[in-house]
Amino acid sequence: MAKKPVRAAVGDIWITCQVCGSERFRDRSVLLNSSGMEFMKMAWANESATGLICWQCGYVHLFANRDVKLYETDER
Structure with missing residues (x-):
């Protein structure tokens, strides 16, 4: 995994x-x-979400809420 x-x-x-x-x-x-x-070839215009992939087990959490704040950690 490249990112912290x-x-x-x-x-x-x-x-x-x-x-x-x-x-x-x-x-x-x-x-x-x-x-x-997708049918109209306009997938680029779809709404996006923030995906959080658990560092430990890999479970994917999706948040359409724009109020999700991310904070860097000192860990690797």
Whole structure:
């Protein structure tokens, strides 16, 4: 894994993995594709979400909420 892990929060609530309880994630932008937009060759116009991939177990959490804040950690 090339990127350092991040911690994430919505407001003052820290996000933990739903599977293993870890607080460290890899982040990436994820397109929320719809079949209609795919059919019209306009997938690029779909809404995106923040994907948090658990650093420990790999479970993927998706947040369409734009209020997710990411914080770098000192860990690797």
